[in-house]
Amino acid sequence: MTKNFLAAATLCLTAGFFDPSIVMGQAGDGAASQPAVKTGELVYEVVEVGGKVAVSPTGTDAQMKEGWTPVAKGQTIGAGQQLRVPTRSRIKMVARPADPPTVILIEQMTLINIGELAMMDGAAHSRIQIQYGAIKAGVAEGTSRSDMEIEAPTATLSKKGTDIFGFEVQADGRFKMFLTANGRGLVQGIINQSGAFGSSRMNSRFLTPGQWITHQMIRAIDNVQFDREVMVNDIYGLKGVDQLFTLLNNHGGVGFLLPVGSNTPGFLGGASQRDGLTTTDLNTNPQSGNNLAGVLQTSTQIRHVTGGDFGVGQGSLPGFFGGPPKLQLRRDCGTPTGGLCKPGTPIQAGNFTRR
């Protein structure tokens, strides 16, 4: 029995020693206050550190000296810890285990707290709270998804399969979020606004690569000058599908001249059922009428619409392209390609005829 007891005790001790749930040691000096990290959990491993970066459990007063321990390279940071990065200091961390891992850079004069950090349902779930400072991260999509949010007092950054994005927060709530020019995916910026029964999120915008927003929630494209090329499409120089695409998307850049309802075919002089001038063309020439391609190919005349799309009746366009004629005829009506002319139209359809 003594032998059995000793064998059982030895077996228990040995099993305990090799139990994978045993705490893994933390590298670096001053690591006595680091929390336990179990296999399967997500942690941030410090790959580069400079200056006097310090870590402490969440809730420690950042102004005090007590409770803060220096961070060393190779150390792991987990949920429930906060990082204080003073001047002349920076820290770069990588989330592990994750495939592909997340790379996070915390810049100088920053105070952040890692609220949640875990692998949940196959996704790397992380919630970081930033009191002030700047943080940049690159999160690439791989075999596992990445669910990451960075919360500031007045705004939240939610990444949508993104690298490299940044979030700068000032202590008074002003912030700037951006996605680098070569960044991928989207970043969603959400303004936090308190409601009557607690905080509620409002006013969100998505950022595409190269864009940034600030606390005024104004896109950079509204403010930045000479920062990007602006294509001015020449609707007369473009042909075919290119012309059609341009007109459908931005009205050829002259959408501001359109009457209420933006009647593009009418503006371009194409056939419009509402103007009552082209019923014959509609019936005989499949290229004209409602087919915008046909309109572009056969008519280059700027026509004036007597009524808007919704019956508002804004009348004729401003005299930018000349005075409004009472009646305009298709230049090529009466020809094999132009179709039949309207009743009463003179035979000599090669010239304009005005009544």
Add this chain to the structure above:
Amino acid sequence: MVVLVESLDFCGRAAPIIRCIRPRLFFLALILSGSALVCGCAHPRQTEPEVNPNDLNDQGFQVYLARAPLITVDEAYRAMLILADGEDTSQGFAERKEKLESRGIARAAWNLQADNVIDAGSLAFMVCRICKISGGVNSTLFGSWGLGDRRYALRELIYRQMVDEMIDYQFVTGADLHGLMRKADALMMEKGLYESENIDLTDEGDRDEHGELIVPPSPN
């Protein structure tokens, strides 16, 4: 001032102002106006902070700056020494003042008092000196010998988007100073004004030839 003089006129009848001006009152008003211009609007903080910043180390002091509503001249001087040298080993305001003025970061002509609130222009000038931001033509021609030096320095920082649009004589909040210090420190690191490991995360330095993010290897 004209309205004040009119109300004190006892001529009792409609008379040109120039005849009813009381010379002694006029000069008194003139002196008071001039004093206001010379002294400015600087004054001590109305409320004292919850913690004494002199009891905090440099890291704790930086956290304190972020939370302070207004910053005094003494605190701003300490912040500038931390920005310039990475630490502040001074024992008091006099020592900080002497250090900054001897290096040309601050100017004695400003006559700033330790307990008064710092203004944006003075702070901007000090940051420009520390970060070696030379400024434009106006700053070089006039600011170099003191005419509008602080105003031009502030305009330069606004142009560089290191501070938001503000007036050079307005008071500086702790959040403003903290944000400015962060950007100034980043600029100094970029310029190589202090030794650093140059840790960064950028498109240029952290992407491979395919545009994929480069993940640093584990140090363990």
